[in-house]
Amino acid sequence: EAAVTQSPRNKVAVTGGKVTLSCNQTNNHNNMYWYRQDTGHGLRLIHYSYGAGSTEKGDIPDGYKASRPSQENFSLILELATPSQTSVYFCASGDGLGGPYEQYFGPGTRLTVL
């Protein structure tokens, strides 16, 4: 089974500060995704990547940047954190090569911006 890990698991940041959330996957999947989960909105896609060096905007990219330096790692960057970015963030990886497409999620990072 795919292994997706996230760090940190919990983070408290100040408004205007820079926050970096990290994700690592060990199953050599090409695609990686960042979602946020909020009550009343469900999970929404922020950024995704097709492979090392690529990043694409998802449905709610404003205020976020992404970086995919390698196949295994995908980071989400908040250059100027705001209280509206308080949420739970999930990373996922997936690949459809050789069969039906599956997507596996990490345990989540709870971010609080004060």
Next chain:
Amino acid sequence: QQKVQQSPESLTVSEGAMASLNCTFSDRSSDNFRWYRQHSGKGLEVLVSIFSDGEKEEGSFTAHLNRASLHVFLHIREPQPSDSALYLCAVSMGPGNTGKLIFGLGTTLQVQP
């Protein structure tokens, strides 16, 4: 833009009674459907994935897809209190369309002993 809606918003059943959850989607060209479970404060656990009309069983979970009616159902056979969680339906168009998932808001299931 694909829309995914789930009903009911919350459901309470007695231990051992069948639980049925409903998910409707808006795009008939969707070809990837999956149900996830999320216990409070935890990550998402995939329960069952289905890619063609009909039924797919994984343990006590059965997904039923009817693309003509834009519905995908999840039936939980003999649920236990440990099955109490948020159940999420997710729909995508597969790797050819980025593979990104569109989620419903979920159904909160409470299983009473």
